[in-house]
Amino acid sequence: MKREDKKTTIEKNIEGxxxxxxxxxTGSLSVAGxxxxxxxxxxxxxxQARVTWAEWFQxxxxxxxxxxxxxxxxxxxxxxxxxYGKKVTVDGRPAQKNVLFGxxxxxxxxxxxxxxxxxxxxxxxxxxxxxxIEWIRVIRMEKGKFSAEDxxxxxxxxxxxxxxxxxxxxxxxxxEGQHYYQPERVPEKDAFYFPIQCMQCEKPPCVxxxxxxxxxxxxxxxxxxxYNWCIGCRMCMGACPxxxxxxxxxxxxxxxxxxxxxxxxxxxxxxxxxxxxKCTFCLQRTRKGRYTACVEVCxxxxxxxxxxLDPESEVRRILERKRVFRLRVDLNTFPKFFYFID
Amino acid sequence: xxxxxxxxxxxLCYALRGGAKYxxxxxxxxxxxxxxxxxxYQQLTKGLIVTNLTDQVTWGVYLSNFxxxxxxxxxxxxxxxxxxxxxxKKLKEIVVLGELLAIAAVTMCIIFVLYHMGRPDRLWHIIxxxxxxxxxxxxxxxxxxxxxxxxxxNLFCAFYYLYKKYxxxxxxKAVYMPVVYVSIVWAxxxxxxxxxxxxxxxxxxxxxxxxxxIRFISTAFAxxxxxxxxxxxxxxxxxxxxxSDEAIDLLSQIVVWCLGIALFLAMSEIVTELYPSTxxxxxxxxxxxxxxxxxxxxxxxxxxxxxxxxxxxxxxxxRIRKDQRFLLPLACAITFIGIWIEKGMGLVLPGFIPSPIxxxxxxxxxxxxxxxxxxxxxxxxxxxxxxxxxxVGILLGEVKYSEGA
Ligand code: SF4
Ligand code: SF4
Numbered sequence: 147m148k149r150e151d152k153k154t155t156i157e158k159n160i161e162g163x164x165x166x167x168x169x170x171x172t173g174s175l176s177v178a179g180x181x182x183x184x185x186x187x188x189x190x191x192x193x194q195a196r197v198t199w200a201e202w203f204q205x206x207x208x209x210x211x212x213x214x215x216x217x218x219x220x221x222x223x224x225x226x227x228x229x230y231g232k233k234v235t236v237d238g239r240p241a242q243k244n245v246l247f248g249x250x251x252x253x254x255x256x257x258x259x260x261x262x263x264x265x266x267x268x269x270x271x272x273x274x275x276x277x278x279i280e281w282i283r284v285i286r287m288e289k290g291k292f293s294a295e296d297x298x299x300x301x302x303x304x305x306x307x308x309x310x311x312x313x314x315x316x317x318x319x320x321x322e323g324q325h326y327y328q329p330e331r332v333p334e335k336d337a338f339y340f341p342i343q344c345m346q347c348e349k350p351p352c353v354x355x356x357x358x359x360x361x362x363x364x365x366x367x368x369x370x371x372x373y374n375w376c377i378g379c380r381m382c383m384g385a386c387p388x389x390x391x392x393x394x395x396x397x398x399x400x401x402x403x404x405x406x407x408x409x410x411x412x413x414x415x416x417x418x419x420x421x422x423x424k425c426t427f428c429l430q431r432t433r434k435g436r437y438t439a440c441v442e443v444c445x446x447x448x449x450x451x452x453x454x455l456d457p458e459s460e461v462r463r464i465l466e467r468k469r470v471f472r473l474r475v476d477l478n479t480f481p482k483f484f485y486f487i488d
Numbered sequence: 489x490x491x492x493x494x495x496x497x498x499x500l501c502y503a504l505r506g507g508a509k510y511x512x513x514x515x516x517x518x519x520x521x522x523x524x525x526x527x528x529y530q531q532l533t534k535g536l537i538v539t540n541l542t543d544q545v546t547w548g549v550y551l552s553n554f555x556x557x558x559x560x561x562x563x564x565x566x567x568x569x570x571x572x573x574x575x576x577k578k579l580k581e582i583v584v585l586g587e588l589l590a591i592a593a594v595t596m597c598i599i600f601v602l603y604h605m606g607r608p609d610r611l612w613h614i615i616x617x618x619x620x621x622x623x624x625x626x627x628x629x630x631x632x633x634x635x636x637x638x639x640x641x642n643l644f645c646a647f648y649y650l651y652k653k654y655x656x657x658x659x660x661k662a663v664y665m666p667v668v669y670v671s672i673v674w675a676x677x678x679x680x681x682x683x684x685x686x687x688x689x690x691x692x693x694x695x696x697x698x699x700x701x702i703r704f705i706s707t708a709f710a711x712x713x714x715x716x717x718x719x720x721x722x723x724x725x726x727x728x729x730x731x732s733d734e735a736i737d738l739l740s741q742i743v744v745w746c747l748g749i750a751l752f753l754a755m756s757e758i759v760t761e762l763y764p765s766t767x768x769x770x771x772x773x774x775x776x777x778x779x780x781x782x783x784x785x786x787x788x789x790x791x792x793x794x795x796x797x798x799x800x801x802x803x804x805x806x807r808i809r810k811d812q813r814f815l816l817p818l819a820c821a822i823t824f825i826g827i828w829i830e831k832g833m834g835l836v837l838p839g840f841i842p843s844p845i846x847x848x849x850x851x852x853x854x855x856x857x858x859x860x861x862x863x864x865x866x867x868x869x870x871x872x873x874x875x876x877x878x879x880v881g882i883l884l885g886e887v888k889y890s891e892g893a
Contacts, residue, residue, distance in 0.1 A: 355627060387844050389843050
């Protein structure tokens with residue numbers, strides 16, 4: 147999210163509410179207790195308020211009975227259809243048997259065009275601005291170089307004994323990455339690209355720290371979030387070592403025309419303010435046997451996706467035949483997102 | 489029952505009466521509470537977008553103040569422990585004031601947590617029974633347990649004692665003492681668990697070391713008693729209550745030694761991080777010297793170090809430590825501010841800078857955050873003032889049960 151954008155909104159917000167407004171509304175604020183805050187936070191139009199209340203009282207998705215799930219989904223479909231002025235479906239499809247999703251990304255092929263980022267935003271109904279949310283970030287890595295001039299430079303320089311020299315700018319220095327690059331054209335000569343997103347860890351630290359089990363691992367290996375259960379404490383954002391999680395700092399801005407009506411309860415349904423979200427391997431698609439949006443759009447075929455339990459699947463073949471690595475293995479998170487080179 | 493109602497009524501009546509200075513102080517706090525109502529309304533309706541938090545720096549002043557105040561709450565034990573374990577007579581007479589501070593501090597903690605949450609309306613999700621309490625997995629649930637437990641323990645200790653005193657009776661030792669001992673151990677647990685809340689996240693290398701709990705405790709036992717000393721001096725100057733020099737001197741020694749240990753631990757951490765200078769040291773380097781031209785936290789860090797060293801050196805000198813008119817409270821104020829900076833700007837914020845992928849993002853609180861934080865402090869101080877005022881009345885014997893009342 148761009149900081150400047152946010153700042154201007156803050157100023158706007160404060161100026162925008164006149165004093166009269168404020169007095170009128172605080173009147174009700176002081177009588178309403180904690181529960182009143184819920185209505186206050188979500189708007190008070192009558193029909194909508196009823197839906198809101200029912201939503202407010204519902205339990206964690208994983209604990210709902212089939213009946214309750216159906217009701218919750220119907221409620222959402224009704225609310226979304228009204229809000230976005232089109233027929234919105236909310237799928238509740240559970241994980242399929244004998245499926246464990248895995249991802250493999252060929253960093254040799256990635257050209258840093260960020261089509262995956264854009265496709266993901268479109269597919270998954272992220273907030274477009276204030277806050278601007280993107281689940282995939284592509285990091286542009288400096289290639290770095292060794293040069294003869296640096297042979298004798300370094301720290302400390304006295305006594306002719308030095309520890310630095312070329313060691314400070316060797317090839318592929320990891321921390322010199324940058325994910326706000328604005329190239330004329332890609333790929334650039336001095337760079338390679340390193341996309342990151344939620345790694346769907348098998349032992350996810352984000353799940354462990356969540357105080358209310360909003361975020362949990364599904365049987366098909368996807369770490370999901372029940373947006374209606376999240377209390378917005380952001381413990382998970384502190385714990386995720388891959389910077390995969392995003393927060394709805396304000397009410398998401400999702401234009402009606404751009405809204406993707408084909409949603410899943412645990413996936414791309416529109417979120418509300420104050421909750422966390424992240425990549426779900428497009429479970430609204432992949433649980434129906436489709437590819438993720440990013441796999442489909444990648445122009446160079448760098449992205450591969452499939453069932454890790456199926457020995458014939460593309461990911462499994464890649465894991466068997468290519469040179470593969472994962473990020474930050476020292477943390478024992480066992481990501482199901484693999485990087486490979488040919 | 490009648491006795492109890494009369495306790496509540498006369499406690500409040502006494503607490504709410506005071507001189508012009510007293511009302512001026514309360515209105516001063518009230519002013520900030522009013523502003524807070526406005527900024528709270530902003531935050532509740534618009535969401536956390538009115539803060540300056542980002543996906544990179546997701547915890548800010550709210551959580552920093554929370555962490556600091558847990559320490560202040562825990563520090564009540566520096567009054568309770570010598571009173572009951574070493575039977576320090578002079579402290580024992582006023583031990584209840586320490587417990588009242590703990591109550592006010594935990595209340596502020598709760599307010600700050602509510603500000604920190606994106607969906608405070610869904611707080612019930614964490615209540616065992618109707619919600620889901622991810623215990624023992626989530627460290628935050630441990631924190632919820634120990635903090636609420638601590639609040640209850642202190643409410644019991646303080647008000648049971650005051651109530652008995654009000655009735656002119658002795659406390660029932662068989663009930664009271666075990667609770668006091670539990671609360672002593674419990675006090676350590678609250679700050680330890682809060683340290684675990686941060687340092688069990690390997691994604692944030694700056695926090696990921698086992699020295700965090702002891703650093704937390706040593707800073708808490710410096711800043712907490714520093715605040716208590718100031719409070720005691722103010723109470724002594726404005727009421728009839730006798731608070732002996734000896735009691736204050738004992739507390740000031742606790743401050744100086746804990747401050748010394750805190751400085752030593754800070755030094756150890758700096759050497760351990762900077763000598764090998766791995767990627768893990770980037771947060772600390774950013775904090776101390778700035779990085780990539782970003783250096784918002786640098787002045788804060790050095791201010792805090794200078795304040796802490798100054799206070800330490802001042803308090804080491806017996807003449808200064810014993811000057812309870814001016815130099816001691818000054819040193820205490822310096823300690824308090826130094827550690828407040830150290831916990832927030834020196835610890836919570838740089839933990840997020842750089843982000844796990846190495847991105848440096850700066851953060852400074854928005855006006856809404858600042859006024860909400862000031863307001864939360866004002867609420868706590870308001871509570872503390874009222875409670876202390878009533879308690880002093882009881883301790884002085886000015887408020888007591890009489891049949892006719
Ligand atoms: S990458 Fe982060 S958000 Fe995704 S499962 Fe792992 S810890 Fe959780
Ligand atoms: S922000 Fe939501 S998902 Fe993350 S830890 Fe808190 S409640 Fe769980």
